Amino acid sequence: MLKAFYHLLVRDLRLAMRNRHELINPLIFFVLVVSLFPLAITPTPDALQAMAPGVIWVSALLAVLLSLDRIFKLDYEDGSLDQLMLSPNPLMILVLAKVFAHWLLTGLPLVIIAPLLGMFMSLPAEAITVLIYSLLLGTPVLSLVGAIGVSLTVAVNRGGVLLSLIILPLYIPILIFGANAVDVAMHGSSVKGQLLFLGAMLALSLSLAPLATAVALRITAAR
Amino acid sequence: MWNWIQRFSSPKHFYSMSVPLIKWLSISALLIGLYGLYLGLFVAPTDYQQGESYRIIFIHVPAAWMSLFVYMVMAISSGIGIIWQIRLADMVAAASAPIGASFAFLALVTGSLWGKPMWGAYWVWDARLTSELILLFLYLGYMALQSAIDDQRSADKASGLLAIVGVVNIPIIHYSVEWWNTLHQGATVTKFDTPSMHIDMLIPLLLMALAFKLFYATIVLMRTRNEALYRDRNRRWVRELVEKL
Amino acid sequence: MNWSEFFNMGGYAFYVWSSYALALVIILANIVSPLMQRKKVIKRIKRTLKREQLEREQL
Numbered sequence: 001m002l003k004a005f006y007h008l009l010v011r012d013l014r015l016a017m018r019n020r021h022e023l024i025n026p027l028i029f030f031v032l033v034v035s036l037f038p039l040a041i042t043p044t045p046d047a048l049q050a051m052a053p054g055v056i057w058v059s060a061l062l063a064v065l066l067s068l069d070r071i072f073k074l075d076y077e078d079g080s081l082d083q084l085m086l087s088p089n090p091l092m093i094l095v096l097a098k099v100f101a102h103w104l105l106t107g108l109p110l111v112i113i114a115p116l117l118g119m120f121m122s123l124p125a126e127a128i129t130v131l132i133y134s135l136l137l138g139t140p141v142l143s144l145v146g147a148i149g150v151s152l153t154v155a156v157n158r159g160g161v162l163l164s165l166i167i168l169p170l171y172i173p174i175l176i177f178g179a180n181a182v183d184v185a186m187h188g189s190s191v192k193g194q195l196l197f198l199g200a201m202l203a204l205s206l207s208l209a210p211l212a213t214a215v216a217l218r219i220t221a222a223r
Numbered sequence: 224m225w226n227w228i229q230r231f232s233s234p235k236h237f238y239s240m241s242v243p244l245i246k247w248l249s250i251s252a253l254l255i256g257l258y259g260l261y262l263g264l265f266v267a268p269t270d271y272q273q274g275e276s277y278r279i280i281f282i283h284v285p286a287a288w289m290s291l292f293v294y295m296v297m298a299i300s301s302g303i304g305i306i307w308q309i310r311l312a313d314m315v316a317a318a319s320a321p322i323g324a325s326f327a328f329l330a331l332v333t334g335s336l337w338g339k340p341m342w343g344a345y346w347v348w349d350a351r352l353t354s355e356l357i358l359l360f361l362y363l364g365y366m367a368l369q370s371a372i373d374d375q376r377s378a379d380k381a382s383g384l385l386a387i388v389g390v391v392n393i394p395i396i397h398y399s400v401e402w403w404n405t406l407h408q409g410a411t412v413t414k415f416d417t418p419s420m421h422i423d424m425l426i427p428l429l430l431m432a433l434a435f436k437l438f439y440a441t442i443v444l445m446r447t448r449n450e451a452l453y454r455d456r457n458r459r460w461v462r463e464l465v466e467k468l
Numbered sequence: 469m470n471w472s473e474f475f476n477m478g479g480y481a482f483y484v485w486s487s488y489a490l491a492l493v494i495i496l497a498n499i500v501s502p503l504m505q506r507k508k509v510i511k512r513i514k515r516t517l518k519r520e521q522l523e524r525e526q527l
Contacts, residue, residue: 166364173399219380275478445502
C-alpha cells in the first residue's frame with residue numbers, strides 16, 4: 001500500500017517535471033495578481049499592509065484553484081484514471097498520493113515564494129513568518145478539498161467556471177482564518193488559535209476529503 | 224422490510240400516493256400561514272426598539288430557517304440515494320434545490336430590507352446575512368453541477384455528493400463567519416438576535432415557520448412527481464398514465 | 469387601529485411591504501413553476517407516444 005502511494009507520487013512528480021513551464025504558471029499568476037493591487041489601489045506602505053493578508057491569501061487561493069485541474073484531468077483523458085480504479089490498492093490511498101503530489105507541485109512553491117510577496121506588500125518580518133505557517137497549513141486543505149471538486153467536474157466540458165463555483169464557498173473558512181492569522185500577527189498578538197484551527201481543518205480534510213474524492217471518482221467513472 | 228421500502232419508494236407508487244398528501248399539506252400550509260400572518264400583522268405588539276419594521280421577521284426568519292432545513296433534506300436524501308440506490312431519494316434532492324435557493328434569496332433580500340432602517344444601509348456584512356449568502360452560493364453550485372452533467376444518474380450522484388460535502392462544511396462556515404464578524408464588527412449588534420421575545424411575537428413566528436415548511440413539503444412533492452414522470456418517461460406506468468390524460 | 473395607519477407601518481411601509489410582496493412573488497413562483505413543468509413533461513411524453521404510434525402505422 002505504501003509502495004503504491006510512493007510509486008504514484010513519484011510518477012506524478014516525474015510527469016510534472018517533463019513540462020516545467022506548466023509548473024511555474026500558478027506561481028507567476030500568484031505574483032502577478034498580488035502585484036496588481038498596489039497598482040490598482042495605492043503603493044503607500046500603510047495601506048498595503050492593511051490589505052496584504054487578504055490580498056495574498058485570496059491570490060494563493062485562486063492560484064491553487066487554477067491548477068486544481070491538474071490532479072485528475074490528464075489521467076482522465078488518457079484513461080489511466082480507470083486503471084487506478086482497477087488497482088487492488090484502496091482508492092483513498094491513491095487519491096492521497098495524487099493530492100500530495102499536487103500540493104508539492106503548487107502549494108509548496110506558493111509557500112516558498114510568499115515571503116517575497118510579503119515584502120512587496122511591506123509586511124513586517126513576524127507577519128511574514130506567520131504567513132508561511134498559515135499557508136503551510138492551509139494550502140494542503142485547498143488541494144484536498146479541491147480534489148473533490150475536480151473529481152466531480154473532470155468529465156464536464158469546460159468545467160473550469162463550474163469548478164470554482166462549487167469549490168470557492170468551501171474555501172471560505174480557510175480564507176478567513178488564514179488571512180486573519182497574518183493580520184493578527186502584524187499587530188503583535190498571538191496567532192495560536194488561528195493556526196490551531198487551520199491545523200484542525202487540515203486533520204479533518206485529510207481524513208474525510210480522500211474518501212469523498214474516491215466516491216466522486218467512482219461516480220464520474222460510472223457514466 | 225427491505226422489499227417494503229423498495230416497493231413504497233418506487234416512483235410509480237409514489238406518484239399515486241402523493242395526491243392526497245399534496246392536498247392536505249397545501250391546505251394546512253395555507254390555513255396555518257394565514258393565521259400566522261393575522262397574528263403577526265394584527266395581534267403582535269409593536270416592538271419598543273424597532274417599531275413596526277420588526278414585522279419583517281415573520282418572513283425573514285422562517286425563510287432563513289427553511290433554506291437551511293431544505294439543504295439538510297437535500298443532503299440526507301442524496302445520502303440515501305447514493306448509499307441505498309433509491310431513485311426516489313435522488314428525485315427529492317433534485318426537486319428541493321430550486322425551492323431552497325429561492326427561499327435563501329428571499330431571506331437575503333428581506334434581511335437587507337430590514338437592515339436598511341436598522342443599520343442605515345441595505346447591505347452590512349452581518350454574520351447571519353453573510354452565512355445566508357454563502358448558503359445561496361452552495362445552492363447555486365449544486366444546481367450548476369446538476370445541470371452540467373448530461374447523464375441523469377451520475378448528475379444525481381455527483382451533485383448529491385456535493386450536497387453532503389456542503390452539509391459537513393456548513394457548521395464550519397457558519398462558525399468561522401460568526402467568529403470573523405465579531406472580530407471586525409464588534410460595534411454592530413446583530414439585530415436579528417431576539418433573545419427574549421415577546422410570546423405574542425414568538426407564536427406567529429413559529430406558525431409562519433411551520434407554514435413555510437408545509438409549503439416546502441407541498442412543492443417538493445409536486446416537483447418530485449414531475450421528476451418521476453420525466454425520468455420514467457420510457458416506462459410503462461408513465462405511458463399508460465399519460466395516455467389517459 | 470385604522471387601515472391607513474396599518475398600511476403605513478409606523479413609517480416603515482416600504483421595507484415591510486416590499487418584504488411581504490417579495491415573499492408572495494416567490495411563493496407564487498414556486499407554485500406556478502412545478503405546474504408549468506408538469507405540463508411540459510406531459511406534452512413531451514405525449515409527443516413521443518404519438519410519434520411512435522405513427523411509426524407503427526407506417527410499418
